[in-house]
Amino acid sequence: MKPNLLQRGSAHLVAIVVSLIMVIPVYLILTNAFKSSAEASSMSAQLPTTLHWENFSTVIERGRLGTSFLNSMLYSSGSTIMATLFAAMAAHVLSRNPTRLNRFLYFFLIMGIALPINFFTLTRIMQITQLINTKAGMIILYSAIQIPFSVFLIYGFIDSVPRELDEAAIIDGCGPIQLFFRIILPLLTPVLVTAGILNFLGVWNDFILPLYFLNNSTHWPMTLAVYNFFGQYQQNWNLVSADILLTILPVIVIYLVGQRFILSGLSSGAVKG
């Protein structure tokens, strides 16, 4: 079915319009971040008259972006590494040894994708374990939350690693730990990267958990910091834009660099159903 020129032209037109609609809000932030406070008050799409680079240093200082950036980095990487490792270990055993118990445990873990978080009782548990309002607590909590989805992704992929490799390794004298870490884990790299990036972004962009569990502002990640900044500096849209821009910059970088993994991971996971 070859579309004629008119059909293709109009399809391109629609695609361009839609793409612009998607990108305009980001463009808005980009331009307004450089404006003076007066210019930015209407948040128009016009270009700034001069580039006020000092907005960024103001925002980094007053919005405590340095601290919050490090916090976001800590929570995202810490939890992603822990969750992905634990999920891979679990998926490996549950998939390779499909006993009735293990199959039940797989569905038990997957159920978590659909379940809500009960913040009230969870708060109580965080208090009991002394993890409330701590950075370590956030990392552990985020890990727990990533487990269901990570197990799902990795479990679906593990079958593509042939069991013959396991046999060969065992014959060569590998114990279970060596088998997993030396043989299986390296072969899981594609799905680990996909799961890792998706989870990393999910934690980086998260807002609700720090809102509930972090009262100490020095522990805040970037999402909470930017929300707080917005509350304070609502009138200065140039500063708010600069703050938002710096907050989304890491995300955009990760997206542009890792989009192959993100998009392919989503696609394969979804299409297989």
Added chain:
Amino acid sequence: MNLQNRYPFYFVLPALTLYIVFFIIPNLSGIGLSFTDWNSYRSEINFTGLANFEKIFSQNEAYLNYFSNTLVFTISTSVLKLVLGLALALMLNQGVKRFVHLYRTMVYLPAVLPTLVVALIFRSILNPATGLLNTFLRSIGADALAKPWLVDPSIALWSVIGVDTWKGVGYIMVILLAGLQTIPREYYEAAEVDGANAWSRLRHITLPLLTPAVVVVTVLNILYGLRVFDIIYALTNGGPGYATEVLATGIFRAFSQGLYGLGTAITSIQFVILIVAGYLVIRLMQREPVRA
């Protein structure tokens, strides 16, 4: 070495422990505590039976709004994202040959941004007086369309739905596009030879073969809608009044007010809704796949 030794159970323990301690136990104990008057003001907890649930389902309180708003939000965003995502995916797959990757990158971009940030940006865009949207509408003479998007209770929820659709449609499109790309060209060519037009090709080839992807997309949309928080909280914080209050924001409100028993009761209802919805859709997923 038998299977038990080669794949020892302790490998599962770290993941299982985290999951049970921080996910399952809170949810299950929460169900029990829904029947109490647990709050932040007194340390003793009393059993109160169905008191919380009576309050939630009573006509005098605002709690029923949480459910209706959540339902409207979930269904609307699911339908919008599916239809628009499908339209975009079809267009990118069949109409546009070059630049597909570029368009896809741009359309997916909003999906990777923090929802909170998207909400803050749109608070500015939807400002009735100076926001970009109304300024644009007035500049093309459509003054009547320049509404008070987030301030008018009758349209606030729809504005939020619009923003959420904007953010989420790229994600849905990517999944559907991948599904479309698995449909072999030969089917379309054979259908064309047989004289099928575009509409019937869509109905009889595309949609049936796309069913798995559509199911996945619908599950994701429903699970998201029932638990949505960030976008509502940052755009309107449930307002004006309770016009945009959903389950998750209502729960947070109860949390802030120290009404733990009540909040847990709402969470437990949400838990049941999610389990039922999740189960139903998974049953749908296990239907016989389409044989081409």
